Amino acid sequence: MKKIDIIKKIVFILVVITTIFTFQQSIKVNNTDYLEVIRKVNSEEEAYFLARKYDLTLIDISPHNIVKYKIDQSISKKVLNEGFYVNNNFTKAYTPRDPYYQYQDELVDTKINQVWNHTLGDGVVVAIIDTGIVASNLEFKNSISSLSYNSVTRKVGIIEVNDDDGHGTSVASILAANHNNNKIAGIAPNAEIMVIKANTINEEQEVRFSEDDLIEAIYYAVDNGADIINMSLGGKYSNQLTQDAVNYAYENQVIIVAAAGNDGDNSIIYPAAYNNVISVAATNKLREIADFSVFNEYVDISAPGVDIVNITMDNRVVKGNGTSFAAPIISGVLALLKSGYPNDDIDKLTNKLYLSAVDINIPGKDIYSGHGYVDAYSGYIYDLYKVTFLNYDDIVLKEQYVSSGDSVIYEEIPIKPETEKYIYEFIGWDNDFSVIKNDLVIRPIFNSIIKNYTYTFYDGNTILKKEVTSYGSEIIAPTVFSKESTEMYDYVFVGWNPTFYEESIITRDVSYYAVYIESLRKFTVNFYDYSNDLVKSEQIVYGNSASDFSLDNFDDEKYDYLFVKWNQDFNYVTEDLLVKPIFDKQVKVFTLNYYDYFGNILETENIEYGYSGSITNIETLLDNQYIYEFIAWDQDIINITANLEIYPLFNKNMRKYKITFVLKDITIDKELYFEDIPLIDFETDISGYDFLGWDKDIVPVSKDEVFTASYTVKTYIVKFFDEERLLDEFIVNYNDSLTLLPALPQKEGYNSQYEDINLNEIKEDLIVNVIYSPKTYQVIITLEGNEIKNQIFNYGSYLKNYPEIKEKQGYDIIYPKTLPFLIKEDLTLDISYQQSIFKVSYLDKFGIIFKSDNVLYGEKAIEYSLEDDKFIGWYLSDQKFDFTKPIYEDIILRPKYKNFGCITNIAYNWFGILGISLYLIRKRKI
Numbered sequence: 037m038k039k040i041d042i043i044k045k046i047v048f049i050l051v052v053i054t055t056i057f058t059f060q061q062s063i064k065v066n067n068t069d070y071l072e073v074i075r076k077v078n079s080e081e082e083a084y085f086l087a088r089k090y091d092l093t094l095i096d097i098s099p100h101n102i103v104k105y106k107i108d109q110s111i112s113k114k115v116l117n118e119g120f121y122v123n124n125n126f127t128k129a130y131t132p133r134d135p136y137y138q139y140q141d142e143l144v145d146t147k148i149n150q151v152w153n154h155t156l157g158d159g160v161v162v163a164i165i166d167t168g169i170v171a172s173n174l175e176f177k178n179s180i181s182s183l184s185y186n187s188v189t190r191k192v193g194i195i196e197v198n199d200d201d202g203h204g205t206s207v208a209s210i211l212a213a214n215h216n217n218n219k220i221a222g223i224a225p226n227a228e229i230m231v232i233k234a235n236t237i238n239e240e241q242e243v244r245f246s247e248d249d250l251i252e253a254i255y256y257a258v259d260n261g262a263d264i265i266n267m268s269l270g271g272k273y274s275n276q277l278t279q280d281a282v283n284y285a286y287e288n289q290v291i292i293v294a295a296a297g298n299d300g301d302n303s304i305i306y307p308a309a310y311n312n313v314i315s316v317a318a319t320n321k322l323r324e325i326a327d328f329s330v331f332n333e334y335v336d337i338s339a340p341g342v343d344i345v346n347i348t349m350d351n352r353v354v355k356g357n358g359t360s361f362a363a364p365i366i367s368g369v370l371a372l373l374k375s376g377y378p379n380d381d382i383d384k385l386t387n388k389l390y391l392s393a394v395d396i397n398i399p400g401k402d403i404y405s406g407h408g409y410v411d412a413y414s415g416y417i418y419d420l421y422k423v424t425f426l427n428y429d430d431i432v433l434k435e436q437y438v439s440s441g442d443s444v445i446y447e448e449i450p451i452k453p454e455t456e457k458y459i460y461e462f463i464g465w466d467n468d469f470s471v472i473k474n475d476l477v478i479r480p481i482f483n484s485i486i487k488n489y490t491y492t493f494y495d496g497n498t499i500l501k502k503e504v505t506s507y508g509s510e511i512i513a514p515t516v517f518s519k520e521s522t523e524m525y526d527y528v529f530v531g532w533n534p535t536f537y538e539e540s541i542i543t544r545d546v547s548y549y550a551v552y553i554e555s556l557r558k559f560t561v562n563f564y565d566y567s568n569d570l571v572k573s574e575q576i577v578y579g580n581s582a583s584d585f586s587l588d589n590f591d592d593e594k595y596d597y598l599f600v601k602w603n604q605d606f607n608y609v610t611e612d613l614l615v616k617p618i619f620d621k622q623v624k625v626f627t628l629n630y631y632d633y634f635g636n637i638l639e640t641e642n643i644e645y646g647y648s649g650s651i652t653n654i655e656t657l658l659d660n661q662y663i664y665e666f667i668a669w670d671q672d673i674i675n676i677t678a679n680l681e682i683y684p685l686f687n688k689n690m691r692k693y694k695i696t697f698v699l700k701d702i703t704i705d706k707e708l709y710f711e712d713i714p715l716i717d718f719e720t721d722i723s724g725y726d727f728l729g730w731d732k733d734i735v736p737v738s739k740d741e742v743f744t745a746s747y748t749v750k751t752y753i754v755k756f757f758d759e760e761r762l763l764d765e766f767i768v769n770y771n772d773s774l775t776l777l778p779a780l781p782q783k784e785g786y787n788s789q790y791e792d793i794n795l796n797e798i799k800e801d802l803i804v805n806v807i808y809s810p811k812t813y814q815v816i817i818t819l820e821g822n823e824i825k826n827q828i829f830n831y832g833s834y835l836k837n838y839p840e841i842k843e844k845q846g847y848d849i850i851y852p853k854t855l856p857f858l859i860k861e862d863l864t865l866d867i868s869y870q871q872s873i874f875k876v877s878y879l880d881k882f883g884i885i886f887k888s889d890n891v892l893y894g895e896k897a898i899e900y901s902l903e904d905d906k907f908i909g910w911y912l913s914d915q916k917f918d919f920t921k922p923i924y925e926d927i928i929l930r931p932k933y934k935n936f937g938c939i940t941n942i943a944y945n946w947f948g949i950l951g952i953s954l955y956l957i958r959k960r961k962i
Contacts (some may be wrong), residue, residue, distance in 0.1 A: 070106070071106075086103070096248070099256075100252055101254075102277065104248045126496070141321065143221065153546055159225025162225065163263045164229060167200060168197040169208050171196070171197070173347065174216060175214050179217070185230070187232055187234045187250070197231040197233040201237070202236065202242065203268070205347060207363075208364075211223055211224060212224055227663070228786070245271075250281075250307070251281045254292070254559045266372055267313075274304075282307065285312070294363060295360045295363040298328045299330055300328045308335075314334050316365075320341075320510075323396055325343050329404075333805065339411050340361075343798075344357070358469055359887065374684070384437060391407070393406075393411060393415075420437050421475050425478050438472045440473060442471075460500050461482060465478050486506055489545050491503055494550065511546075513548070524557060527554050528554075530553055550605060556578035557632070579605040587617050596621075600618045602616070623643055626644075626645070628643055630651050631655070631683045633684060643676045657686065662688050662689060662690060662691055662693045665687045666686060692708065695737065697743050697744060700747060708737045713734070720745060751769055752798055752802070753765055753767060753768075754801070755801075756804050757806065777795075785810060785832055814828055816864045817865045819867050833857060834856040850869070850947050852866055853865060876923065897917075908932055908933065910932075911930055912928075912930050
């Protein structure tokens, strides 16, 4: 079962999700009742804690703490509202075309070839997150980084990123193929390629990129020195964890380039639509947006994506279409810019790329081409300066990249917070930014104005004095008279609140209040006990409180008297008071302590005076050999009038123990006395298992015991053969099933299948053979589209003759293939008629053919004239030819002239014979 377990681990479920709101996701799962979710954690302990808390199955923890879980669909909505995200799958974004080798027009049209005069991408590391690469291809010799990485297996090294699809190899060839005249020219041939293989192949042999593997790939690329990341892939699902990884790249000055998508509509495709990702649309040869290219507000730039020359996994040169091929063009151009300007930050590099782009139809940025069509050379030589507006505290207000000679506009007025002494008024900037010729840092200039403050003196709510003066001026207090006394108080002025000094200066708005000392009346408060005896007397100032205290509790034979409170309030005293106590009269409660056999308190009970105890029985007591059964208590617990210590009385009997034997699903129970020896007087064998022994030694009984039998499951070998050649073998546990079989071998011309042997609930060793049956093919023969024969052939048979076809006057019969030929596929062979063509040849006076016409059966020949005044007409043999008659055979016409002498006629006849002979020789060669 080891091999089956390993294969099971690579099977994953394809999930389609739609994001509705920030923390709500709608889920569709194909043929499963679970899905995968991911979450960022801080530690392995947190990952396991979350698994326990939400009842999740932990699948994997990446080196960058992205955790993958398996979850039951029934609780998925609850978990997705708790910071988890669906683990989406993404697909590659192109369809390759037939092999084609031609010049790479896109390198000239985008002016990439002009940048090669300055740099070939030296010193730049480009990470390609894709399906891997064919590292042995000469186009990548000495270009692939030893830090290349497989984010699925988490293994480092070039041997870990072998391409199993071809997409990654094609993308890499466009971006960085060597200039070695081997196949094609890459855009940045001297750049170092960090290949990151992030795909898996599902059961339908489709390439899928799991989102947790993409996140791991981005973090790895950033942490291991990548300058640029190319992602020619996409899907319709967003994920905050992926956005976090993208932001991590941006914060570490790594540019991410992604394909905009190939749906030909306004779909939102990720990662292209994430913030801080350059989304690349595709154009055709006419610089028009390709009909398959996605258009939306996230598109940043366009590049060629139709008929792009690339190299396949099997080293063929082909042309392909897709934004997958436009993205590496932009990544390659950025690698050239980064190589030429290594000190530029990524914002400056991307602004050079955008500001140098050429508009396609629509001026400015649009949803189809973004900033326009890439112009590599213009971007390389583009003079771009960074203008930074700072506030008074050097906090950045605005950053903008500006072309040389342009101006910038900053309309917001900066603000400097006022201090205790000054108000600050903005009056301008310290640098001119009307014409930008270099990087600028611009700071605001403020004028400081001394502040005015108000001071006010009060007597109660009456304003004695109020004055407005500038910061630092002296405060002058008014004259204050004593406050008039009242019936209850005397008042004496003692100063101001807050404290005022003779030389005080103003530094803020301030109010001073007159402060008086007041003298209050005093009152007597007397406290009495339960018997009306005076226990305490106090003198209290008007409005103050007497000191609170409690009287002692007391009791008699039946009752307790508990002090509760005083009969009136003595807080805020305004008159003389007589204060008496209030007591709570309670029936007395007694404590009954019940003891066990060993003298330990078993239970305590509180019983009111005259009532009875309620504990009438206790549990039976056990030791190894005896059982102690409770009889009664040692004293009466009825009509309680005092505290009691109560002990039990017992009967003593012999004790039995329960001994249990567990044999998998079988349980055997026995009852034995102390120190009896358990006997194994039953069968321990179980079908499909070997008995190994008991989990503990069998010794004389001293307690209840459970003995559990230990078994090992029997295993069997299932072997698969192809004509005596062993294909594979599996070790299978008893009663298990074998569902994942070796790949069927293929044999040309034959169908293959395994023997029909039941592989469910295996109980013996098995041998399974491959069975072959020959393939059959249908051959349909038609005459000008009408079926005349339909025949079935086994693979390897020959078609040796055609059906007899009736001849048709004026027509030749045309057969589609030469017989015999081998049948290897279904065929439709069409026999057709073609109108017969005859040759009419014209000889000159020397008997040489000077013109030949092809004439259809039944058509007329053309009568030509010769520029000779002795020419009298054309003859066939000795008869003048009639050009009004139709042609039914090949003919040779010779000219006839008047007034020829004997010598001339002989010469003519000789040349005529020679001409006819030459014609026949030529015709025979043809």
